Amino acid sequence: MRVLARRFWSEHAPALARMGVRAPFPIQLAAREPIARREHVLLHAETGSGKTLAYVLPALRALDGAPPWSVLVVAPTDLLAEQIARVARALALAADDVATLHAHTVAEMAPPHATSAVDSAGGASPRAAALRARMIVATPNGLLALRASPAWRHMLAPAMPTLRLLVLDEVDVLLRARAPPSPTSRAQQPTPSDARAGPATGARGAEGAADAGADAPPAWAPTPLHSPSARELAPVHQPSRAARNRALDASALVRALRQITLGGSFRETSRSARARRAARGRAATGGERASRSGDVGDAGDAGDADGADAPAPRVQLVCCSATASASLVKDVRYALLPPGTPLRVVCATGDEQHAPMSRATAKATATATASATDAAMAADAPRHRAQRGVGAVGLPAGLRHHFALCDSLHSKVTLALMAVDKLCAHADEHGAPPAEARDAPAAPATLAAHNDGGDGLPATCAPPSGPRALIACHDEEQALLVLELVSKLAPLNAAQRARGRGAAAAGDARRASVLRAAPLSALRRASVDGGGTMGDAAAAAAAHAAAPPIAVCALGDGMRGLDLPSLAAVVLVGAPRDVDEYTHAVGRAARAGRAGHAITLLTEAEWRACSGQLSAALGISTRALSTDALLARLARDGGPPRSARK
Numbered sequence: 001m002r003v004l005a006r007r008f009w010s011e012h013a014p015a016l017a018r019m020g021v022r023a024p025f026p027i028q029l030a031a032r033e034p035i036a037r038r039e040h041v042l043l044h045a046e047t048g049s050g051k052t053l054a055y056v057l058p059a060l061r062a063l064d065g066a067p068p069w070s071v072l073v074v075a076p077t078d079l080l081a082e083q084i085a086r087v088a089r090a091l092a093l094a095a096d097d098v099a100t101l102h103a104h105t106v107a108e109m110a111p112p113h114a115t116s117a118v119d120s121a122g123g124a125s126p127r128a129a130a131l132r133a134r135m136i137v138a139t140p141n142g143l144l145a146l147r148a149s150p151a152w153r154h155m156l157a158p159a160m161p162t163l164r165l166l167v168l169d170e171v172d173v174l175l176r177a178r179a180p181p182s183p184t185s186r187a188q189q190p191t192p193s194d195a196r197a198g199p200a201t202g203a204r205g206a207e208g209a210a211d212a213g214a215d216a217p218p219a220w221a222p223t224p225l226h227s228p229s230a231r232e233l234a235p236v237h238q239p240s241r242a243a244r245n246r247a248l249d250a251s252a253l254v255r256a257l258r259q260i261t262l263g264g265s266f267r268e269t270s271r272s273a274r275a276r277r278a279a280r281g282r283a284a285t286g287g288e289r290a291s292r293s294g295d296v297g298d299a300g301d302a303g304d305a306d307g308a309d310a311p312a313p314r315v316q317l318v319c320c321s322a323t324a325s326a327s328l329v330k331d332v333r334y335a336l337l338p339p340g341t342p343l344r345v346v347c348a349t350g351d352e353q354h355a356p357m358s359r360a361t362a363k364a365t366a367t368a369t370a371s372a373t374d375a376a377m378a379a380d381a382p383r384h385r386a387q388r389g390v391g392a393v394g395l396p397a398g399l400r401h402h403f404a405l406c407d408s409l410h411s412k413v414t415l416a417l418m419a420v421d422k423l424c425a426h427a428d429e430h431g432a433p434p435a436e437a438r439d440a441p442a443a444p445a446t447l448a449a450h451n452d453g454g455d456g457l458p459a460t461c462a463p464p465s466g467p468r469a470l471i472a473c474h475d476e477e478q479a480l481l482v483l484e485l486v487s488k489l490a491p492l493n494a495a496q497r498a499r500g501r502g503a504a505a506a507g508d509a510r511r512a513s514v515l516r517a518a519p520l521s522a523l524r525r526a527s528v529d530g531g532g533t534m535g536d537a538a539a540a541a542a543a544h545a546a547a548p549p550i551a552v553c554a555l556g557d558g559m560r561g562l563d564l565p566s567l568a569a570v571v572l573v574g575a576p577r578d579v580d581e582y583t584h585a586v587g588r589a590a591r592a593g594r595a596g597h598a599i600t601l602l603t604e605a606e607w608r609a610c611s612g613q614l615s616a617a618l619g620i621s622t623r624a625l626s627t628d629a630l631l632a633r634l635a636r637d638g639g640p641p642r643s644a645r646k
């Protein structure tokens with residue numbers, strides 16, 4: 001394995017070493033061969049297990065001597081797209097090999113008459129960057145806005161045939177779509193001006209986009225499977241296959257992606273799709289019909305093309321998710337691949353008891369061709385996840401889960417601050433962040449063996465910088481409230497402790513004075529603008545100095561994929577809406593084999609609603625602790641988890 005690893009990584013070794021990466025993680029090893037063989041794959045590994053590099057490295061290899069627009073990566077949020085582009089740029093041969101495409105940059109693209117963007121733009125405009133780049137990292141709304149803009153037809157469509165690889169990061173979010181609205185509920189659907197307004201949160205995304213028609217760039221937003229106002233963990237809702245297919249067919253993003261993967265020769269199979277096509281056909285003008293030629297450069301709907309037999313797609317599809325499921329695999333195959341085309345599920349995880357990857361590297365890698373998806377996924381799945389068809393992947397083994405009861409938001413934030421304070425105190429006492437455990441069993445062998453600089457941190461990397469804790473709230477509104485509460489409560493906490501604890505007062509006051517919070521989005525934006533932490537020690541140090549120790553964000557898809565290596569803990573002050581939301585939220589900590597804490601503060605009602613399901617689905621203990629017991633545990637145990645799992 002080491003020889004393989006050396007060969008695989010030698011090309012990019014210097015750049016990787018600057019990132020603190022010296023040997024591949026299991027998913028990176030497992031993904032290499034299938035991607036090189038140009039198979040369609042779904043990379044399924046836990047949060048923070050290195051899925052980005054697992055596809056970025058092979059993608060960069062595919063760029064060798066390739067023309068512009070050879071690789072397209074789609075990621076659900078602006079922040080994640082920037083993060084991926086930053087990783088790719090750090091490894092790319094030329095910085096302008098990689099460009100990002102957001103909805104707001106499309107407006108700055110070329111006027112329709114321009115044919116040579118590079119000269120007129122002086123090489124610096126988004127248009128020039130997008131034309132020259134060989135790897136494009138786009139958000140769904142960037143892609144959709146581009147397809148609807150003149151720039152697409154006149155400049156970029158001609159480049160599209162060069163596309164060889166399409167990567168869908170967080171594919172479960174990208175494909176998530178609710179069944180199209182019934183005729184009676186259409187009156188409540190968003191208008192085209194709503195759609196133009198951009199990616200609002202909530203349940204109106206895909207169908208709103210579908211309804212917006214050709215007049216407006218369709219906006220995209222992930223659609224929750226249940227009421228967004230639900231405050232309690234909703235029962236897992238599995239819509240029927242037909243409903244899922246209808247939703248996929250109605251999604252503007254899926255239609256755009258389908259056009260890319262299938263070159264416009266896709267035949268929709270569901271009855272609903274045929275009905276929709278017939279209805280639209282009746283209303284269509286001759287001109288609209290003529291535009292559905294199946295040409296890749298055509299902005300028409302690929303899903304409407306009446307291709308007889310689906311040809312083998314020329315674009316390779318790579319998808320990633322830490323929360324894949326059997327139904328996701330079916331959706332990807334239905335939506336984006338010709339019938340009968342296999343999608344290989346590349347899975348890397350620990351053994352069945354979720355033992356650390358280091359103890360099970362040899363058996364950690366399982367691949368399955370998902371033509372018989374259910375069987376393959378279920379066979380790999382640990383007992384407690386098999387029911388849900390989630391596959392063999394669980395939570396990072398370095399994560400320690402704590403649950404405590406609080407009766408109000410005020411008391412949750414107070415306790416969150418005390419918890420963060422305890423973790424910072426632990427770091428002060430031990431000279432290292434508590435979550436970077438010295439002997440963290442969670443570290444994959446390949447990481448632990450090569451990267452451990454003695455304190456659990458990569459030897460060649462600056463210490464992780466940035467926020468130490470992430471407070472995840474129900475929604476944006478609550479997040480604002482929490483920001484306010486933090487600014488009020490942190491100094492109060494400090495003063496109270498200073499009075500009560502004499503000698504410790506100075507240290508407490510010092511720590512508390514820096515217990516500030518900022519919205520996660522602002523921190524990430526600053527980090528991206530400032531060059532971020534990856535591979536840049538100076539930028540890391542600067543970010544560390546500037547970053548408040550607490551980031552605040554709303555639960556949901558906005559935090560998907562974000563990599564904050566400095567996080568010691570994620571504190572949930574709102575109940576997660578479902579198991580996947582919990583998985584992705586707490587997965588911001590304990591990344592890359594580190595240890596970390598997931599602290600969930602709930603009212604009794606919230607705890608009753610969600611603890612059973614989290615425990616059953618994830619195999620974690622959700623026993624609720626008292627405030628004192630939680631703080632005592634954090635004070636005592638900043639180290640690696642021991643028996644957090646049942």
Ligand SMILES: Nc1ncnc2c1ncn2[C@@H]1O[C@H](COP(=O)(O)OP(=O)(O)OP(=O)(O)O)[C@@H](O)[C@H]1O
Pocket residue numbers: 019020021022023024025028045046047048049050051052053321322447451534560561562563565587591592
């Ligand atoms: N081989 C490696 N050695 C050391 N660190 C690595 C290696 N591969 C990735 N990392 C680091 O691991 C962290 C997590 O990687 P990444 O963001 O790709 O995780 P992910 O699997 O995509 O997580 P998520 O599911 O949350 O999106 C990053 O900080 C990255 O630099």
